[in-house]
Amino acid sequence: MAKQVHHGDQLKYSHKGDMAMAESILKKKMGLEKEIDDFLNQVSEAGLLCKNGLDAYLKGNLDAFSQTLTSIRNTEHRGDDLRRSIEQDLYKKTLIPESRGDVMELLEDMDALLDRFTGLIWQFEIERPDICECFHEDFKELLLYSVEAVEAVVRSCRSFFKDIHAVADHIHKVIFWEKESDKVTTRLQRTIFGRQDLRLSHKMHLRFFAKQVDRIADEAEDVADRLNIYVIKRML
Amino acid sequence: MFAIFLTSGLFLGWSLGANDAANVFGTAVGTRMISFKKAAIYCGIFVILGAVISGAGASKTLGELGAVNAIAGAFVVALAAAVTVYWLTVLGYPVSTTQAIVGAIMGWDLFSGALIDYGALEQIVLSWIISPILAAVFSALLYKLIAYGIKHARIHMFSLDALTRAGLLIAGIAGSYSLGANNISNVVGIFVPISPFADISFLGWFKLNAAQQLFLLGGVAIAVGTFTYGKKVMLTVGEGITEMSPVAAFVAVLANAVVLFLFASQDLQTFLLGHGLPAFPLVPVSSSQAIVGSVIGIGLIKGGRGIRWRMLGEITGAWVATPIVAILISFISLFILQNVFQQKTYIPVEYQVTAEAEQRIRAAGIRTDHLADLQKKTYPNASQFQKAVSERETLNDREMNVVMAATEIDRMMVTGQSVNQTNGSALKNDQKRALQKLWGKTFEHRWQIEKALAELSPEWRMKPGDREQNDKIRADLDYVYRLIRATE
Numbered sequence: 001m002a003k004q005v006h007h008g009d010q011l012k013y014s015h016k017g018d019m020a021m022a023e024s025i026l027k028k029k030m031g032l033e034k035e036i037d038d039f040l041n042q043v044s045e046a047g048l049l050c051k052n053g054l055d056a057y058l059k060g061n062l063d064a065f066s067q068t069l070t071s072i073r074n075t076e077h078r079g080d081d082l083r084r085s086i087e088q089d090l091y092k093k094t095l096i097p098e099s100r101g102d103v104m105e106l107l108e109d110m111d112a113l114l115d116r117f118t119g120l121i122w123q124f125e126i127e128r129p130d131i132c133e134c135f136h137e138d139f140k141e142l143l144l145y146s147v148e149a150v151e152a153v154v155r156s157c158r159s160f161f162k163d164i165h166a167v168a169d170h171i172h173k174v175i176f177w178e179k180e181s182d183k184v185t186t187r188l189q190r191t192i193f194g195r196q197d198l199r200l201s202h203k204m205h206l207r208f209f210a211k212q213v214d215r216i217a218d219e220a221e222d223v224a225d226r227l228n229i230y231v232i233k234r235m236l
Numbered sequence: 237m238f239a240i241f242l243t244s245g246l247f248l249g250w251s252l253g254a255n256d257a258a259n260v261f262g263t264a265v266g267t268r269m270i271s272f273k274k275a276a277i278y279c280g281i282f283v284i285l286g287a288v289i290s291g292a293g294a295s296k297t298l299g300e301l302g303a304v305n306a307i308a309g310a311f312v313v314a315l316a317a318a319v320t321v322y323w324l325t326v327l328g329y330p331v332s333t334t335q336a337i338v339g340a341i342m343g344w345d346l347f348s349g350a351l352i353d354y355g356a357l358e359q360i361v362l363s364w365i366i367s368p369i370l371a372a373v374f375s376a377l378l379y380k381l382i383a384y385g386i387k388h389a390r391i392h393m394f395s396l397d398a399l400t401r402a403g404l405l406i407a408g409i410a411g412s413y414s415l416g417a418n419n420i421s422n423v424v425g426i427f428v429p430i431s432p433f434a435d436i437s438f439l440g441w442f443k444l445n446a447a448q449q450l451f452l453l454g455g456v457a458i459a460v461g462t463f464t465y466g467k468k469v470m471l472t473v474g475e476g477i478t479e480m481s482p483v484a485a486f487v488a489v490l491a492n493a494v495v496l497f498l499f500a501s502q503d504l505q506t507f508l509l510g511h512g513l514p515a516f517p518l519v520p521v522s523s524s525q526a527i528v529g530s531v532i533g534i535g536l537i538k539g540g541r542g543i544r545w546r547m548l549g550e551i552t553g554a555w556v557a558t559p560i561v562a563i564l565i566s567f568i569s570l571f572i573l574q575n576v577f578q579q580k581t582y583i584p585v586e587y588q589v590t591a592e593a594e595q596r597i598r599a600a601g602i603r604t605d606h607l608a609d610l611q612k613k614t615y616p617n618a619s620q621f622q623k624a625v626s627e628r629e630t631l632n633d634r635e636m637n638v639v640m641a642a643t644e645i646d647r648m649m650v651t652g653q654s655v656n657q658t659n660g661s662a663l664k665n666d667q668k669r670a671l672q673k674l675w676g677k678t679f680e681h682r683w684q685i686e687k688a689l690a691e692l693s694p695e696w697r698m699k700p701g702d703r704e705q706n707d708k709i710r711a712d713l714d715y716v717y718r719l720i721r722a723t724e
Contacts, residue, residue, distance in 0.1 A: 033392050033394050033395070036394075094271070095397055096394065096397045097267060098267065160393075161393045162392050
């Protein structure tokens with residue numbers, strides 16, 4: 001019972017901490033430009049944290065993995081707070097009327113990518129998949145490509161706000177990393193299902209995780225496609 | 237009676253506000269960069285300020301309606317113009333209020349037998365063509381230039397948004413101020429000489445003279461027009477012709493302002509010529525037509541696919557309809573007012589070749605041999621007299637103008653009341669003293685009073701080459717003349 005109370009307090013404090021963080025964000029009254037930059041930093045950071053988390057998990061270093069989980073959760077919260085603050089500002093001040101809808105969608109999409117990274121680490125935490133050592137490098141490589149794809153989307157987003165003519169260069173890279181990610185996923189799945197010594201349930205569990213990682217790159221590509229349309233609309 | 241007459245002026249102001257505010261804030265509201273409410277508030281405030289501060293100083297204090305010589309006639313002419321603009325505003329078309337007024341005056345000219353100013357008609361038709369073409373060229377060039385600048389400056393989307401918004405607001409405010417300053421005389425200028433208002437002092441801080449109080453009322457009417465009915469025409473300009481980006485919206489108002497400044501500003505021309513620089517030719521430009529041209533220019537530079545040509549056709553139709561409808565409404569209303577309500581809508585202007593007039597014509601180097609048999613006859617109006625002259629002598633336009641001006645009978649006496657009323661006016665002391673000396677004297681022709689004043693004071697004398705000064709004297713003479721008419 002005492003433990004439960006303690007746990008409840010912890011949650012309360014943690015929630016309070018989040019609230020304080022949210023308030024401090026709002027109090028800072030950052031310029032919208034800085035807020036968007038900061039939001040995109042969170043997306044980028046989530047990718048890097050996810051990579052660290054996977055490394056720690058594969059090495060069996062559960063303490064480091066747990067720390068990464070806390071960090072990525074904070075990053076997600078901060079990203080959510082920033083996105084809400086930006087969206088409120090956009091509406092309240094009726095800014096960029098011609099691109100407001102597109103920018104809102106873009107922010108939602110980027111937030112969804114951030115959530116994907118967090119979700120992936122959470123799934124590792126909950127499901128604890130048994131990844132054979134022979135697949136470690138493939139999983140690392142797969143995540144690296146997804147992270148690179150998201151990085152390229154983040155860069156194209158920054159360009160969308162600052163230098164619209166440079167967006168196309170970054171979008172091209174997103175497509176490249178997504179293709180690489182597809183290749184690794186296919187290879188990994190073939191290898192997994194080619195193994196005779198693994199149970200089907202084990203194979204399906206591993207396939208699920210491979211797909212989860214690959215989906216991040218797929219979604220990054222979808223965001224890039226939509227961004228391409230926003231650019232065309234703005235250029236007209 | 238003054239209050240009743242004033243209502244048509246205020247209605248005209250209201251219509252002007254409802255229609256012409258679109259010239260300055262239409263693109264900003266259409267692109268949602270500035271809310272209609274905010275635009276209407278800013279427009280209202282600065283229209284009133286422009287009207288009160290700069291309206292009184294405008295050279296054409298009496299406005300276009302100054303041509304109408306009876307107050308009941310002016311009432312109808314203003315009403316006809318207001319109804320025309322109101323009708324086209326309800327339909328959502330941006331039209332020129334000035335062209336509606338000029339049309340309504342032509343209706344009065346037709347009714348009263350005065351000479352129709354075909355030159356003004358020509359200017360209107362030219363304006364339909366010149367204004368949109370000039371504005372389209374300038375907006376296309378400016379758009380290219382600004383788009384190039386933005387591309388290379390790499391401005392953040394939000395900084396660009398803030399800059400564009402500020403630009404639209406400043407351009408809108410400046411446009412509203414000049415809208416008030418330039419149009420207020422058309423709205424209430426004609427009522428200034430018969431205004432019963434006395435000067436009001438606000439705790440000694442500032443004073444509003446009779447004209448300024450009228451201009452304030454007119455300004456408020458314009459502001460109310462913008463606020464209550466301005467949105468429809470604004471949206472036609474801002475989104476009805478083609479869809480625009482906020483930067484394009486700014487370019488459109490900027491191009492409109494540039495075209496008006498370069499091709500319609502007499503001050504700029506005087507300045508450039510005064511400094512030995514080549515000046516832009518002064519051409520008839522209407523702000524309402526120029527803003528439509530600016531929007532088309534941007535549409536064209538983007539390939540022209542987004543332009544709604546049907547809407548453009550309707551707007552052009554509305555431009556053509558404006559003076560025609562105004563002429564018809566004015567003529568019919570004058571007929572009804574004169575014949576049904578027995579109101580004097582014009583003072584008949586007679587023409588006679590008096591001895592003094594003949595002398596003046598001859599002094600101008602025009603042969604009068606064939607006009608001798610006209611001397612004993614008095615003609616009831618300008619058109620009949622002009623016809624009689626044309627039958628006897630072939631004169632060019634300039635010569636005909638001299639003959640008409642010299643023979644126009646305008647008997648008047650300088651009364652004490654008119655002299656006293658000049659005390660609160662902007663006339664120079666020397667000018668006032670010269671007018672005082674004419675107290676009690678009667679004149680047969682208008683030019684005689686001008687000649688008498690010029691002989692009494694150098695401040696009343698036209699100076700060759702000094703266009704600004706001469707315009708000012710002409711406006712002052714017009715004011716004095718109206719004052720004498722109103723106080724007789």
